[in-house]
Amino acid sequence: MSDLSGPSDVELAAAAASGDRAAFEALLRRHYDRIHGLAWQWTGSRADADDIAQDVCCTLVEKIGGFRGEAKFTTWLCGITVNACRDLRRRRRTFGGFTEKLAVLAGLARGPDGRDLHDAIWLKSAIARMKPAYRDAAVLVAGQQLSHAEAAEILGVAESTVSWRMHEVRRMLSGDGEA
Structure with a gap:
């Protein structure tokens, strides 16, 4: 901050x-x-x-x-x-x-x-099966609380691409799909 x-x-x-x-x-x-x-x-x-x-x-x-x-x-x-x-x-x-x-x-x-095992389980279990594009967007937007525009700039994609990826991440995490 x-x-x-x-x-x-x-x-x-x-x-x-x-x-x-x-x-x-x-x-x-x-x-x-x-x-x-x-x-x-x-x-x-x-x-x-x-x-x-x-x-x-x-x-x-x-x-x-x-x-x-x-x-x-x-x-x-x-x-x-x-x-x-x-x-x-x-x-x-x-x-x-x-x-x-x-x-x-x-x-x-x-x-x-071994210190990392317990601390990282929550992170790995939720995103481990995601394709890197989804995982990267999720880490930047949800994990780092960056805007879709900021994440898009870092990832070198359009803002709409990040928005779509985050929509897909939410869908995957709700159990409606897989990546």
Whole structure:
């Protein structure tokens, strides 16, 4: 949530782009929970969300100068977070994902610690069988409470497409259909 008593996100982003470390820190403090929450909803894993949130914070150092204020800062930030989540998915499908699993099996790395299981059951059970397009729309609109327009901008589709996907998600969750 934005801190209404301080500078706006746009003002902080402009100052951070100019090298103001305090402004950058204020943006991170203001939006870290959103970054982490979105990553957690997207991946279903606290550990992955921790990694993605850290990556997004590091990426922001490089990308903050690219924020032009054409969209809300939170929409722009969610786009960066979604891209980081997608990147993680792609990496997991590569040989690197295989070697990570092999390292756990060989005892060279720690596996998931189980904290996520209970916390993520509600999320995974409801959306696990959905096609990615529906799942992505649901996470952004229902999970992050973005507007259909903001979700459409992040997903690179028309607003009407997001609206239709959310209609289908509601239909699927009510038991009237499957994806």
